[in-house]
Every structure is written in C-alpha cells, then in structure tokens.
Amino acid sequence: MRVAGKGLARAKELYEERGQRAKELRVEGRKVLGYVCLFAPPEIMHAAGVLPYRLRGDPREPITSAHTYVEPLGCPYVRNLFDQDLKGRNAFLDGIVMSHSCDMVQRVYGIWTYNNKPPFQYFVNVPHTLVPWSREFYKRELGFFREKMEQFAGNQVAEIKLKESIRLYNRSRALIRELYELRKLDPPLISGTEVLEVLVAGMGIPVEEFIDLLGEVIEEVKARDGGPERRAARLLVYGSVCDDTTFVRLVEGSGANVVTDDTCIGTRSFRHDVPETADPLDGLVDTYFDDFMCPRTDRGTDIDRFQYILDLAREYNANGVIMYIYAFCDPHKFDAPDVRRYLEQAGLPVLIIDDDYTMTNLAAIRTRVQAFAEMLR
Amino acid sequence: MAEYGKEPGKPVEELIVAGVDIGSTMTKVVIRNGRTMSTFIGPTGAEYRTLAHKVVEDALNQASLGFDDLAYVVATGYGRMSVPFADQQITEISCHARGVRSLLPTARTVIDIGGQDSKAIKLNEQGRVINFVMNDKCAAGSGRFLEVIAESLGLKLEELGELSLKGDTAIKISSICTVFAEQEVVGHIADGRRLEDVLAGLHDSLASRVYSMAERIKLEPDVVLTGGVAKNIGIRKAMERKLGYQVLLPPEPLLTGAIGAALLAKELVLKAIEQGQPLKKERRPLEAARFFE
Amino acid sequence: MSEPYSEMARAVKSTDTVRNIKKYAPTFYARTKLREQEGKKLVWTMVGVPPELLVAFDMVGEWPENYGTLCAAQLIATGFCEEAEAEGYANDMCSYVRNTMGYLRRCREVGGVPPEAPLGGMGNVHLLLGSGWVCEPRYKWFQAIATHYMDVPVFNDDPVSPAWDTDLEDPRIAEHYKTQLRATLKAQVTFLEDIAGRGLDLDHFRIIMQRSHQAMKFWHETLELRKAVPCPMGSEDYYTAIIPQLYLLGTQEAVDFYQALYNEIKARVDGGQGVIAHEKYRFSWFGIPPWFNLGLFNWLESLGAIVCVESSYYVKKPPELDFTDPVEALVDWIWQEAVERQKESTEVLPEVVNPGRFSALVGSKLVARWIEEYKLDGAICHRLRSCRASSLGEVHFRNVLAQIGIPTLIFESDMTDPRAWSDAQIKAQFREFLEMIDASRAKRGGRG
Numbered sequence A: 001m002r003v004a005g006k007g008l009a010r011a012k013e014l015y016e017e018r019g020q021r022a023k024e025l026r027v028e029g030r031k032v033l034g035y036v037c038l039f040a041p042p043e044i045m046h047a048a049g050v051l052p053y054r055l056r057g058d059p060r061e062p063i064t065s066a067h068t069y070v071e072p073l074g075c076p077y078v079r080n081l082f083d084q085d086l087k088g089r090n091a092f093l094d095g096i097v098m099s100h101s102c103d104m105v106q107r108v109y110g111i112w113t114y115n116n117k118p119p120f121q122y123f124v125n126v127p128h129t130l131v132p133w134s135r136e137f138y139k140r141e142l143g144f145f146r147e148k149m150e151q152f153a154g155n156q157v158a159e160i161k162l163k164e165s166i167r168l169y170n171r172s173r174a175l176i177r178e179l180y181e182l183r184k185l186d187p188p189l190i191s192g193t194e195v196l197e198v199l200v201a202g203m204g205i206p207v208e209e210f211i212d213l214l215g216e217v218i219e220e221v222k223a224r225d226g227g228p229e230r231r232a233a234r235l236l237v238y239g240s241v242c243d244d245t246t247f248v249r250l251v252e253g254s255g256a257n258v259v260t261d262d263t264c265i266g267t268r269s270f271r272h273d274v275p276e277t278a279d280p281l282d283g284l285v286d287t288y289f290d291d292f293m294c295p296r297t298d299r300g301t302d303i304d305r306f307q308y309i310l311d312l313a314r315e316y317n318a319n320g321v322i323m324y325i326y327a328f329c330d331p332h333k334f335d336a337p338d339v340r341r342y343l344e345q346a347g348l349p350v351l352i353i354d355d356d357y358t359m360t361n362l363a364a365i366r367t368r369v370q371a372f373a374e375m376l377r
Numbered sequence B: 001m002a003e004y005g006k007e008p009g010k011p012v013e014e015l016i017v018a019g020v021d022i023g024s025t026m027t028k029v030v031i032r033n034g035r036t037m038s039t040f041i042g043p044t045g046a047e048y049r050t051l052a053h054k055v056v057e058d059a060l061n062q063a064s065l066g067f068d069d070l071a072y073v074v075a076t077g078y079g080r081m082s083v084p085f086a087d088q089q090i091t092e093i094s095c096h097a098r099g100v101r102s103l104l105p106t107a108r109t110v111i112d113i114g115g116q117d118s119k120a121i122k123l124n125e126q127g128r129v130i131n132f133v134m135n136d137k138c139a140a141g142s143g144r145f146l147e148v149i150a151e152s153l154g155l156k157l158e159e160l161g162e163l164s165l166k167g168d169t170a171i172k173i174s175s176i177c178t179v180f181a182e183q184e185v186v187g188h189i190a191d192g193r194r195l196e197d198v199l200a201g202l203h204d205s206l207a208s209r210v211y212s213m214a215e216r217i218k219l220e221p222d223v224v225l226t227g228g229v230a231k232n233i234g235i236r237k238a239m240e241r242k243l244g245y246q247v248l249l250p251p252e253p254l255l256t257g258a259i260g261a262a263l264l265a266k267e268l269v270l271k272a273i274e275q276g277q278p279l280k281k282e283r284r285p286l287e288a289a290r291f292f293e
Numbered sequence C: 001m002s003e004p005y006s007e008m009a010r011a012v013k014s015t016d017t018v019r020n021i022k023k024y025a026p027t028f029y030a031r032t033k034l035r036e037q038e039g040k041k042l043v044w045t046m047v048g049v050p051p052e053l054l055v056a057f058d059m060v061g062e063w064p065e066n067y068g069t070l071c072a073a074q075l076i077a078t079g080f081c082e083e084a085e086a087e088g089y090a091n092d093m094c095s096y097v098r099n100t101m102g103y104l105r106r107c108r109e110v111g112g113v114p115p116e117a118p119l120g121g122m123g124n125v126h127l128l129l130g131s132g133w134v135c136e137p138r139y140k141w142f143q144a145i146a147t148h149y150m151d152v153p154v155f156n157d158d159p160v161s162p163a164w165d166t167d168l169e170d171p172r173i174a175e176h177y178k179t180q181l182r183a184t185l186k187a188q189v190t191f192l193e194d195i196a197g198r199g200l201d202l203d204h205f206r207i208i209m210q211r212s213h214q215a216m217k218f219w220h221e222t223l224e225l226r227k228a229v230p231c232p233m234g235s236e237d238y239y240t241a242i243i244p245q246l247y248l249l250g251t252q253e254a255v256d257f258y259q260a261l262y263n264e265i266k267a268r269v270d271g272g273q274g275v276i277a278h279e280k281y282r283f284s285w286f287g288i289p290p291w292f293n294l295g296l297f298n299w300l301e302s303l304g305a306i307v308c309v310e311s312s313y314y315v316k317k318p319p320e321l322d323f324t325d326p327v328e329a330l331v332d333w334i335w336q337e338a339v340e341r342q343k344e345s346t347e348v349l350p351e352v353v354n355p356g357r358f359s360a361l362v363g364s365k366l367v368a369r370w371i372e373e374y375k376l377d378g379a380i381c382h383r384l385r386s387c388r389a390s391s392l393g394e395v396h397f398r399n400v401l402a403q404i405g406i407p408t409l410i411f412e413s414d415m416t417d418p419r420a421w422s423d424a425q426i427k428a429q430f431r432e433f434l435e436m437i438d439a440s441r442a443k444r445g446g447r448g
Helices: A007-017 A020-027 A042-047 A076-086 A103-115 A132-153 A159-181 A192-202 A207-223 A246-252 A280-291 A303-315 A330-345 A362-375 B052-062 B092-103 B143-153 B157-165 B178-190 B195-217 B233-243 B253-275 C031-038 C051-056 C064-073 C077-086 C095-110 C136-148 C171-196 C202-225 C235-247 C252-270 C295-302 C326-343 C364-373 C394-403 C423-444
Strands: A031-035 A050-054 A095-099 A121-124 A233-239 A256-262 A320-326 A350-355 B016-022 B026-033 B036-043 B072-076 B109-113 B118-123 B129-134 B223-226 C042-045 C060-062 C127-131 C154-157 C281-286 C305-310 C378-384 C408-413
Touching (some): A020 A031, A020 A050, A042 A050, A095 A103, A159 A192, A192 A207, A192 A256, A233 A246, A233 A303, A246 A362, A256 A303, A362 B129, B016 B052, B036 B052, B036 B253, B072 B253, B118 B195, B129 B195, B143 B157, B143 B178, B157 B195, B178 B195, B195 B233, B195 C077, B223 B253, C051 C060, C051 C171, C127 C136, C235 C305, C364 C394, C378 C394, C394 C408
Parallel strands (some): A031 A095, A233 A256
Antiparallel strands (some): B026 B036, B109 B118, B118 B129
C-alpha cells in the first residue's frame, strides 16, 4: 500500500485515482462490490467482510457505449454509470448492487445486467410511501440482502457484526458532521470542493480508513491558514447525486462559497446516525427509509416537508440556494417549484440549474451562477 | 495603474469609463466621459468574437479617446469571459438590470431577447436584482429562431415583425424545435397559407415561449423589453397580448447591457475611491479575444 | 403520391362498435353532466388504480391523463403545457402532468374553469387517488397537486415490482411481494371506506369483479383475433377501445362493449375482412400514441401498413380466479399476471405488478413471440420526449428484434405535447422505413 499524502492531499489523491485503494485491497483478497445508491446499506456489505465501493460516473467523458443499449431520454447520471461500466472501468469489481432509488435505476439495472453481465448482481427493492407495511417490506428486503451477502462473501453476518459495522459508520458520520462544523464559520475553513473530494474519497475505501482520513483532515483544516476567501454569497447546494467536483468548483470560482448541501453524497447520508436498535435492521430502516431525504420517497403533501432544507441553510448561515438538478430527474423536478416557493417565502433566493450531468453548457451555467453571486452581494 | 480622483486636477466627475457588451452577434460599447455618453455598435465576428476589440477601437476613435484614457472597463454579455481588455467581467443579468434602472426606473421586470438566448430579470423597488431566469440552450426562445425563419423564407429579418401585423388569423406553429418549426412554416406556405398569417403565428409562438420562461419568476409591471428582438414590433405586440398590458422599451434596446456595464464601471471606481482602496484591474492591451472555453 | 401538407388529424375508426362507443359507455362520456346532477364526490384518479373500486364505492371519477389526451386531440394541450412551464414545471416532465398543472394554473388565474378547457373542465375534485405503478411521476403528480394547488386528501398505492432477476419461484420472495400488494390495496380500500363513510360491500364487489373478469376475457380474445391476416382491427380503433378497460372495469357497460366488439371482430375474421384489403406491412407498436394525431394510423394504412398489436395498455388473458373473497381475487389476479410478465423477461419492464392489470411496455420474450404470432414485418417505437416509463427500453427491443432479423423504427414525439411533433420529418422516416422493408424483400425475392 502506498500512501503519498495525508489529510486533504490524501483525499485528493483518492478522489482522482478512482478506485485505486479498492483495487489494492482486492489484490490482497478483499471482495469488492460496486453499489449505486444508499438504499443498499453499505453497513450490511461491510458486516459480511465486503468492501462497498460507490460507483462513480465521469462527467468529463461523454456517453458513447451506452447509447447502443439505452435511449438518451433518461437519467444522465445512471446512463453515465452504465457507460463507465461498458467501458471497463468497473473491471476490478466482484459485482454490483443496485437499488430502487428511482424507476430509472431499476430500468437501467435490467438493461445493464442483461447486456454486460457482472460476476455478481443484486437488486434491493424499496417502496415509496412511509407507511408501516412499506417499512416492513423494506426491512424484509434488507434481511434478504443480508442473506445474499452471507452467501456471496461466505461469511455469516451475525447480529453482533452488523452492530459493529453500524457503530463504525456512525463514527464516520459524526466526523463528517464535525468537518461540516468548520463550514459554518465565515469564511468557511474548508471549501465545498475540498469537502466533496473527502466524501467521494471515503466512498471508495474501507470505513476504518475513512475514519482515519477524516480525523487527519479535520486536524489539518483547523490548523491551516489559507482556506477559502470570504464571499458575500454563502450557498447551499440542493440536488440528487453530486459525485464530481466540477460543479461545486465552478460555483466557488464564480464568487461564492458553498457552505452546505442537501445532496446524496452530503448531508442526506450523514445527518442522522443509524439508531442502535435491538434488531439492527430496524435502525437501518429508520435511517435509510425514513430519514434519507431523497424526494423519491413520498412524505405527504404538507409544504413543511421542505423545512429541513431551510433549517440546514440557517444552521450554516447560507444566504442562497442553488438547486442543481439533472435532466429527467422526476423526483426532484416535481418538488422544485414548491421547494423554490417555500425557500423564497422564507427569504432565501433560489437558483435552479438544470444540467445533463456533463456540464456541456458550461458557459451558460457559469453566467447564471455568477449572476446569482452578484445578486447576493 | 491610474488611480482616479487622487491625481491632482482630475475631478471624479471627469472619469472616463467604458461598458462593453459582447453579444453573440453584436458588440455594443458605451463610453461615459463625465456626463456625456458615446455609443457604438458593431458585429462581434461570427462565433469567434474576434472583432470585439475592433468595435471598442472604433468607439474610442469616434469619441476621440485612446484606450489608456479609460479608467475602468467592464465587460458583459455572452463573450465577456474571452475579452482580455476588460478590468472586470460582470454578468449581463446585473448589467441589464443596472441599465434599465437608470433608463426606466419604474421597471420591475426586464425581458431580454438576444440573438442566442433570452432572460428575464426581476427588480425590486430600488432596482436591485431579486430574481432571474435564463432559457436553455435552445434557439427556439431567441432571436436565432426568427433569423432561421427569415433566411428560409428569403425575407429580411427587419421586415418580419411588420409583416406579421398584417396577418388576420394567426396560424398556430406547434413545433417547439427551431428546425421542426422551420419545416412547419415552409409546409404551411407550400400549402398556400398567407405569409402574413403564418408569420403572425410564428411571432405568437416565440412570444409564448419567452413568456412561459419569464413567468417562472412571476412577471410584474412595468415590463421592459430589451435586446435586439425588442425592436421587432410583431414580438412586442404578441408579448403585450400575452401579458395583457403594454411593455416599455428603452430608446435603444440593444444598448441596455452596455449602458449598465458603464454605470457599474463608474460605481466601482467611485467605491474604490471612497474606501481608499486601489481598484483591482486585470486589464491587458486592447487585443482580440482569447479562447479558453 | 401527393398529399396535402397535413396538420394533426383525428383517427377515422374502422369498427362500428368503437365508432359508437359513446352509446356503449354512457357513464364515461356523460360523466361531466352526471356528476353535476348527482352531487357525488368527485375523485381524480389515474390508470393503475383498479377502476372496480370506484364502481364499488359508487364514486365519480375523472382521469387527468385521459383529460390530457382530450386536450391533446383538441390541440389545447400546448397552451396548458406552456402554462405549467411558466409555473416552474420543467419541459422534460410528463406532458400529462404538465397539461394538468397548466390547467390548474389557469383555473387559479380565472377563478374557475378556463374557457378553453374542453368538456367544461375536470370538475371540483374532492380527493386524489393515485398510483405508484410504473413511474415516479404518477405519485409525485398528485402529491404536487395537493402541495401546490389545493389541499385535498391524497392516497397513493405503493405496489412494488421485483427486478427482472428476482426469483419469484422462491415462495418466500413471492409472499414478500404479495404481502406488500395486499397491504397497499387494503389500505386503498380503507381510505375509500373512510371517505365514503361505509364499508366495502363484499357481495356487491364480488359481482363487480366477476363483470370485470368477463370484460377482460372478451377484450383479450379480441386482441387475439388480430393475429388474423388481414388484420381485422388497427390502432385507430384500439386506442379508443381501451377506454372501458381503463376506466369502466366492473361495470356492465364494459362487458357489453367488449362483447359487442368481440362479435364484430370475430365476424370480420370469419369473413376474411381486414381494415385494409391489401396489407403490405404488419407492425407492432410500442409506446403511448401521439393522442393529438391518431390520424397517423389512417395515414399508415393508406400506405398499406397496419398495426396489429400494441404494447401500451396490452391485456393478458385473465387467470381463472376464486371470487369467494373478491379482494383476494383482485390480489391474485394482479399477482398471477405479474408472475407471467416476469417470465416474459422484463429486463426493461420492471413494473410488472400493476393493479390496473395492463402493460406499459412488455417483456422482450413476448415481443419476439408476437413477431411469429401476429406475422409481423417490423416494429414501430414511439419514443416519447416526456415519458421515460413508456420509452426507456425501446432501444433494447430494437436490439432484441435485430437479432432475429426484424427491423425497428424508433421515431420521436410525445403523447400529449403537440409541440414535439414534426410532421414532415416523421412521415419521411416512416416512408424510409417502408422502403427499407421493400428493399430487403426484393433482395430475398418476394415477401417475408
């Protein structure tokens, strides 16, 4: 194992090398599974001794191979993941696990596994409504997933092991929250770009190593001079999955600081710990089904369901919100007019950026973001 | 670097500043010399914006000024990032808003329809930007739409608007895409429909597309129309029908952004003087555009 | 051949039964008048919700999707879609949804039904009964209506469909899914009981379910008859004939309509009568049709091309059921069909558990089987700009069919947004497709 840097430098290296660490571990005999969405909880894979590796798209690479199998009129992020797979980027994996984050993922899962069969595949299903029977369904589904992981890894996932994994992941959540604390200051001590590098790096390495990395980063950031400059615009970025720093970097290069987010690889995944329940699956259901604020889950019709975004913005002293939404993302697009109305009524200006994941329309996006930053001066 | 107001014998009122609005087709320059203003409009130079600096040169010549006389240059518009000779880049949103605020202070909404895109800006009572929206990268909501149609019908862009007013019954153009709409228009003409009626439908179609984009920020009167397409009477009338009230027009709709840029340039200089801080200047010589995106 | 430059056209129907559908299904066509007279609670609902439940609770339904097709056919949808976009609903969102959101925005604007709304509008809605089947836009839609425009009760069912590689032979897995289906249907019943203020009358519901079963048998048999050469019924009739199946299941009207249609089609087949005398091309159709231009099918027929089978709204042969417990019969019906669909290979159609018991897309093995059974020359896929549920998977079909030497045309437009239609371009694509088939026949020497 080669470790060139520590802290932020290490995070950047892991971010840029895409799966390097996972590849090393696989050579050492660790089983590695690629997953797409947190509805297939990494805790369960970890408890079976598997390294969960979150699949990444590459916005710099236009979709080419996937066009042979799937039409362009669909989620550009999932199609990009599939395209990466077709291009052999996931060749080091022992298999993939996907889940019903949304219909798009389930459809592409079928086309993907039919046309480019991985050595192992599994799908975790997830209902949409927060009602007791749907929670029970998801709990049973997690039980099947645990069994499947046991068969796949050849390791029993005893309750005690799963509880230990949950504790470890909760430890990483607590450290991420500590890191986010440093963004509440003005200027923030760490940029949104750097935070995203750390979080994406963490999705590809064992949680034990991520915990160490977070510790190093926090220590380094607290001690360093020369973090982000003070900017009038302190922004919250709202969106689905942002697994690449291009967009946040553009925002931070346009006269604004990104101080928090409501995204999948962001506050949605660590704001709440998994409760340590007698049956560990109950805690996982609480966190991943109830508390995970993806708009794909039906939380009723009250507009106050968006209050958590306002709370987040206030907690981090954000004075504007950028809603960064991918083309064809129905769950987010249905909510967008109401999220916007809700936040604007509370005095938070909102900018909606509709993107195809690759930011091909870079100049136009930059103009909007710069104008938004100018507006908040 | 010249620090205005600090040099003896150069009162603040005599500041010379420039606003340069580099649009997709035209470059617009406004030079403010104290209270007087000179303006110049010239082609940007196809897609490569290679002529933008020429337009600035022409404008300076006309005003009998040299490039070094300019205390500060603010660039705006589609091509603002690729001109090396500006001191600062400010988006067209802020510049249009600033321009309209000085020209038509009652404005609460600005709708700008340019050659390549369109946008709407919401202003508060003080004229500050409080919201804005821009169209997607689609010619159907911009002046390009009319250009394409004029070209395929062999008409001059300038005559489209007037002709459309002579239509009795607007023929609905249903396609959303410029290429399809063009085929549809040609189809209607080939089918013997009156040109004026087809054009009336075409103007309605562009106006409703721009309207549904702009209405996302809740249009409020007074509405000011800016940009090259604002000069098209057909669009103006179609827009007024859609809104149910009259729209306002600046004296030269093309210049709003450049006027705003010049005003912002002056304000930046004055603010720097007031705060006693040197102004950040990134200007390089007056030369052709660079391409980094 | 010269044709006048055409705009959108309505379909000319071939069969008497479909042409006279208003006579067979008066409650559907007169519903706006009926609901005024009877003062019943009006439910906005959607396909995928078992229509039998509305019949059982004697509730009056309105279907915004169907209203969307109506607005599309009258070319009113363009205006409503633009209004929705002005409200902030993106233009890549479902055009049924945009049509409704635009309609509601206009209602808010004028403080009542806007004058351009067909049929005098969609009425004063009391509750929204949605379905999570097939796509997220469906439950997000009613959720958004209630958040954005009006505060009315909403129920969305939540039928979870297995992935294509899920082992439904494993009784634990089957029970796992069936439990969810049963729970969500029972919750829907409870929701309606609360609104209606009375329990579900099981004896009455049993009759309703039996009628529904009878109607679907006739309907499925009719679709089977379309295998005949020449084909006795085309899409221009099919896409109207689905109305009772989608909205009136459980009524006697639906039974009568499908029985009459079956008889008419059967007589045609027995007499060797087809929609067109000289069929040159037989196709299957994938995707929702362009509702604003169903005349497209007549145009295709003028070129000798007939569509014999459609994936959208396709119904399977209903299984034999025990109606003792009619709710359980409904659960069984839905589940048995889901298992059947899964066997047909559903890698691009994960949404097999449909409480409305029809298809959006179909499994790729069934697609291949249709080629033989319906003696098809090719497939036509309508790629819908604003509907992923009905479109994503067509490229996969094309690949599957290409392997058995069957050509596929994919053309792009939309179901309800006429702005996506490009007449000249689309028709040129169709002509090229037919010419390509001609050329490959000439190469092989004669037909097929």
